[in-house]
Amino acid sequence: MNDAVAIPVDRESQASRGDHEALRLWLRLLTCTSLMEASVRAELRRDFDCTLPRFDLMAQLERHPEGLRMGELSRRLMVTGGNVTGITDQLVREGLVTRAAPPDDRRAFVVRLTPAGRRQFERMAESHEAWVVRLVGGLAAPERRQLFELLGRLKRSVNRARSH
Amino acid sequence: MNDAVAIPVDRESQASRGDHEALRLWLRLLTCTSLMEASVRAELRRDFDCTLPRFDLMAQLERHPEGLRMGELSRRLMVTGGNVTGITDQLVREGLVTRAAPPDDRRAFVVRLTPAGRRQFERMAESHEAWVVRLVGGLAAPERRQLFELLGRLKRSVNRARSH
DNA sequence: TCTGAATAGATGAGGCCTGAAATGATCGGC
DNA sequence: GCCGATCATTTCAGGCCTCATCTATTCAGA
Numbered sequence: 001m002n003d004a005v006a007i008p009v010d011r012e013s014q015a016s017r018g019d020h021e022a023l024r025l026w027l028r029l030l031t032c033t034s035l036m037e038a039s040v041r042a043e044l045r046r047d048f049d050c051t052l053p054r055f056d057l058m059a060q061l062e063r064h065p066e067g068l069r070m071g072e073l074s075r076r077l078m079v080t081g082g083n084v085t086g087i088t089d090q091l092v093r094e095g096l097v098t099r100a101a102p103p104d105d106r107r108a109f110v111v112r113l114t115p116a117g118r119r120q121f122e123r124m125a126e127s128h129e130a131w132v133v134r135l136v137g138g139l140a141a142p143e144r145r146q147l148f149e150l151l152g153r154l155k156r157s158v159n160r161a162r163s164h
Numbered sequence: 165m166n167d168a169v170a171i172p173v174d175r176e177s178q179a180s181r182g183d184h185e186a187l188r189l190w191l192r193l194l195t196c197t198s199l200m201e202a203s204v205r206a207e208l209r210r211d212f213d214c215t216l217p218r219f220d221l222m223a224q225l226e227r228h229p230e231g232l233r234m235g236e237l238s239r240r241l242m243v244t245g246g247n248v249t250g251i252t253d254q255l256v257r258e259g260l261v262t263r264a265a266p267p268d269d270r271r272a273f274v275v276r277l278t279p280a281g282r283r284q285f286e287r288m289a290e291s292h293e294a295w296v297v298r299l300v301g302g303l304a305a306p307e308r309r310q311l312f313e314l315l316g317r318l319k320r321s322v323n324r325a326r327s328h
Numbered sequence: 329t330c331t332g333a334a335t336a337g338a339t340g341a342g343g344c345c346t347g348a349a350a351t352g353a354t355c356g357g358c
Numbered sequence: 359g360c361c362g363a364t365c366a367t368t369t370c371a372g373g374c375c376t377c378a379t380c381t382a383t384t385c386a387g388a
Contacts, residue, residue, distance in 0.1 A: 011242070021308060023296055024312065025308055025315075026296045028312060028315045045377095051343070051344080070368095079344085082346075083346075086343085107353045109366085129186070136190065136318065148189045151192045154303060154311065155195060158302075235336060245336080245338080248337090269335095
């Protein structure tokens with residue numbers, strides 16, 4: 001058994017002939033995402049001592065300099081509100097984001113990147129994009145475009161099925 | 165804003181024009197997986213009071229009636245060994261799997277489904293497949309095949325990039 | 329046979345995440 | 359102005375997951 005070569009054992013590789021194709025599609029999708037996520041997570045940790053959820057939250061804020069409310073972060077990151085509370089708490093403690101009370105709604109908070117947060121995010125974002133480019137670089141540009149298009153259709157299909 | 169229709173706000177929808185296509189591809193992939201995973205998780209919980217990691221572990225065992233060692237489970241599920249230990253402990257406590265000592269290696273354990281575990285898994289697997297079929301049903305069969313093929317290439321690309 | 333390296337699994341601290349319940353604030357209709 | 363419904367957020371218990379570290383076992387070579 002040679003460890004220098006990637007071991008092709010994962011959920012999807014083991015699907016048996018009897019499995020229907022929808023299931024195999026799902027397992028392969030899951031495998032791709034898991035592999036990429038593990039890779040990105042490891043590099044983010046190694047080079048910046050940062051976790052993926054923190055990076056994702058900061059990425060949303062970077063796109064919205066005016067700030068986002070907790071609930072909007074929750075929707076965009078597709079995680080529950082309680083979770084956003086926890087991660088935001090940490091980032092506030094570390095001085096990377098601020099929680100401000102908007103004048104018009106005392107229930108809400110607006111989260112924004114601090115200058116330090118923005119600087120740190122920008123350092124990470126550059127590496128992050130390079131990693132992702134490398135991971136998908138084995139596909140030719142037309143293949144990537146086609147995959148992007150098909151995933152768009154899949155997304156619509158899933159959203160339709162989910163909304164009954 | 166009409167909540168009866170699925171809200172199209174997620175990580176990927178917000179990608180700005182400046183983002184490179186590799187990054188958008190990654191975000192869209194992540195969105196699709198998250199959506200499907202959330203859906204499957206919710207139905208598994210609602211109908212069987214079971215979590216996805218437990219289901220996944222049992223699914224591996226179902227494909228291998230002779231049993232799998234902890235380390236093999238870990239590789240196939242793409243999670244760390246410590247994690248497999250925890251989930252297996254629970255399933256053993258609930259009588260769904262067994263841990264047996266193989267005669268040839270006293271370091272290892274072989275995990276197998278019990279008859280009760282197999283029965284429970286089979287009940288879940290049927291529903292599970294139906295959900296997945298429904299989620300991807302918005303794509304025509306040729307589109308699904310093409311997506312499957314492109315994801316296979318992506319997987320190889322990622323594996324190549326990961327092994328330096 | 330002995331010994332050091334590698335391997336299988338367990339353990340523990342810490343972070344992520346969910347679902348359910350709780351707290352306050354806002355809003356619409358009366 | 360009041361009241362119930364709704365909404366934004368927090369809190370908490372519990373499960374998942376990683377990394378680092380530990381123990382016990384196996385293996386390869388002197």
